[in-house]
Amino acid sequence: MTPPPASRIRTPAITTPGTQQTVSFLGELYHLRVTGRDTGGAFAVVETTGRRGHGSPMHVHRAASETFVVLEGELRVIVDGREHLAGAGCAAVLPAGRPHGFVVTSDSARYLTLHHGPAFADFLVEAGAGPDQAALGEIAARHGIDIVGPPPLP
Numbered sequence: 001m002t003p004p005p006a007s008r009i010r011t012p013a014i015t016t017p018g019t020q021q022t023v024s025f026l027g028e029l030y031h032l033r034v035t036g037r038d039t040g041g042a043f044a045v046v047e048t049t050g051r052r053g054h055g056s057p058m059h060v061h062r063a064a065s066e067t068f069v070v071l072e073g074e075l076r077v078i079v080d081g082r083e084h085l086a087g088a089g090c091a092a093v094l095p096a097g098r099p100h101g102f103v104v105t106s107d108s109a110r111y112l113t114l115h116h117g118p119a120f121a122d123f124l125v126e127a128g129a130g131p132d133q134a135a136l137g138e139i140a141a142r143h144g145i146d147i148v149g150p151p152p153l154p
Contacts, residue, residue: 005116008040023128028054032125036118044121049110055103058149059140061096064117068092068102073109077102078152103152119143 013034021032034045058078068077074087079100086092087106094100096116115121123143127136137147 005042006039008042010040013038021125023124024130025124025128026054026056030124030128032121033112035121039118041118042116044115044118046113046115046121046124047110048113049108050104051108052104052106053154055151055154056101057136057147057151058099058101060099060146060148061094061115061120062144062146063096064115064119064144065096066094066100066116066120067114068094069112069114071110071112073104073106073111075102075109075111076105076152076154099148101149101152103154105154117144119145 015034015038021035023030023032028048028050031047032044033047034043036042036044068075068086068091070086070088070090072088074085077084077086077092077100079092079094080098084092085105113120120143123140123145126143127139131139140147
């Protein structure tokens with residue numbers, strides 16, 4: 001039996017707002033609460049507050065699943081072409097290899113994302129400088145993410 005990725009965590013990690021990195025991405029601040037460096041590469045946790053209309057392009061994580069936990073507000077999550085509304089207290093588990101995207105539909109929303117593997121947090125750090133759309137696709141591809149369409153509208 002293959003051990004779960006979390007079994008790679010060997011050293012306790014306590015992160016604080018003073019030690020966590022914040023990245024400006026797609027016009028909002030993404031707070032990297034836990035990174036692959038903290039978890040032996042097992043997972044990363046990102047907290048974001050987005051205004052209405054903030055969202056991601058439609059994309060596919062080739063090897064990592066992604067989980068959204070909505071803390072405040074409402075998101076529309078699209079996965080496999082199906083739309084789902086996710087309000088405060090909702091969670092959306094998005095398996096690797098499935099096209100998905102999201103958009104904030106309320107005035108604002110605060111949510112956590114759990115990324116199985118460090119690739120997305122590493123992508124945020126590299127892409128945080130605000131590259132043009134072509135460069136964004138190239139950066140994403142280096143981190144196992146394929147952009148497959150425009151962001152959904154609110």
